[in-house]
Amino acid sequence: MRLAKCCRPVPGDTIAGYVSLGRGITIHRADCKNVKALMKSPERFVEVAWEGGNESSYRVELQIDEYAGAPVTAEQRPEPDGGEDPGGRAP
Numbered sequence: 001m002r003l004a005k006c007c008r009p010v011p012g013d014t015i016a017g018y019v020s021l022g023r024g025i026t027i028h029r030a031d032c033k034n035v036k037a038l039m040k041s042p043e044r045f046v047e048v049a050w051e052g053g054n055e056s057s058y059r060v061e062l063q064i065d066e067y068a069g070a071p072v073t074a075e076q077r078p079e080p081d082g083g084e085d086p087g088g089r090a091p
């Protein structure tokens with residue numbers, strides 16, 4: 001689930017969940033103008049509620065933002081052995 005950027009619902013707001021294809025459920029405020037437009041497809045709305053008290057839901061949004069801005073972790077691999085010259089300086 002993700003919170004819509006257009007209306008930024010906060011805990012306590014009346015919210016509606018819109019099922020986006022391939023993106024899961026987007027949470028809008030019930031009075032969002034986009035919701036009114038999306039209501040042309042009412043079958044794609046689901047009932048949603050803030051779960052586990054208000055704070056945890058708010059934390060979900062923060063985690064999403066952090067995740068989006070996290071740098072990509074570089075993968076470090078050791079050099080494979082066997083690249084050494086086996087002694088070309090014989091006397």
Ligand SMILES: [Zn+2]
Pocket residue numbers: 004005006007008027028029032033034035
């Ligand atoms: Zn919205």
